[in-house]
Amino acid sequence: GDSVTQMEGPVTLSEEAFLTINCTYTATGYPSLFWYVQYPGEGLQLLLKATKADDKGSNKGFEATYRKETTSFHLEKGSVQVSDSAVYFCALSSNTGNQFYFGTGTSLTVIP
Amino acid sequence: DTAVSQTPKYLVTQMGNDKSIKCEQNLGHDTMYWYKQDSKKFLKIMFSYNNKELIINETVPNRFSPKSPDKAHLNLHINSLELGDSAVYFCASSLLGSGGRNEQFFGPGTRLTVL
Numbered sequence: 001g002d003s004v005t006q007m008e009g010p011v012t013l014s015e016e017a018f019l020t021i022n023c024t025y026t027a028t029g030y031p032s033l034f035w036y037v038q039y040p041g042e043g044l045q046l047l048l049k050a051t052k053a054d055d056k057g058s059n060k061g062f063e064a065t066y067r068k069e070t071t072s073f074h075l076e077k078g079s080v081q082v083s084d085s086a087v088y089f090c091a092l093s094s095n096t097g098n099q100f101y102f103g104t105g106t107s108l109t110v111i112p
Numbered sequence: 113d114t115a116v117s118q119t120p121k122y123l124v125t126q127m128g129n130d131k132s133i134k135c136e137q138n139l140g141h142d143t144m145y146w147y148k149q150d151s152k153k154f155l156k157i158m159f160s161y162n163n164k165e166l167i168i169n170e171t172v173p174n175r176f177s178p179k180s181p182d183k184a185h186l187n188l189h190i191n192s193l194e195l196g197d198s199a200v201y202f203c204a205s206s207l208l209g210s211g212g213r214n215e216q217f218f219g220p221g222t223r224l225t226v227l
Contacts, residue, residue: 032215046217087153107153
């Protein structure tokens with residue numbers, strides 16, 4: 001069945017460092033892909049999404065490109081800030097839309 | 113103008129009690145979900161309702177019973193609470209009718225602590 005695998009954390013970076021959080025997926029057909037962010041004590045918020053191959057989602061300096069050939073949707077940011085400290089979830093919506101799969105989450109801590 | 117709201121935000125109760133968590137969305141979505149998030153932040157889908165009909169019912173104890181009085185509400189009732197039920201419970205909603213390309217919107221969560 002469909003699934004999402006993301007890199008395990010926790011990840012600790014210094015401010016202004018480059019961030020990559022890897023996410024790969026297994027799916028039939030053409031799923032939609034998402035990154036969600038969960039700040040401490042809050043619910044999940046959509047960070048960015050891509051609905052077809054080669055689409056690039058971007059928001060708040062974060063980017064991810066839907067790569068069908070490598071079944072990946074890696075999250076990147078060129079220069080992280082302390083305020084980016086959160087848990088990041090990769091997610092997939094199945095071809096039919098009636099199944100939604102989350103990765104295990106990656107905790108990011110950015111230190112000044 | 114809250115999109116997905118849950119009440120209560122915190123719930124502390126004794127083992128063996130029965131409690132309910134309420135969820136409401138004002139986004140006009142047709143599908144609602146309940147998730148359980150454990151202390152390691154792992155998210156587990158519990159239930160999903162589409163137009164008031166149950167479409168996802170994962171392996172959860174039958175002490176958990178969802179109820180959807182209408183498309184905008186999905187409540188979760190838990191009987192005979194156990195220590196292992198302590199977690200954060202999230203409600204979410206989405207619009208499946210758009211072809212599955214839309215994301216889920218999450219509520220702020222309900223932190224349940226069973227003593």
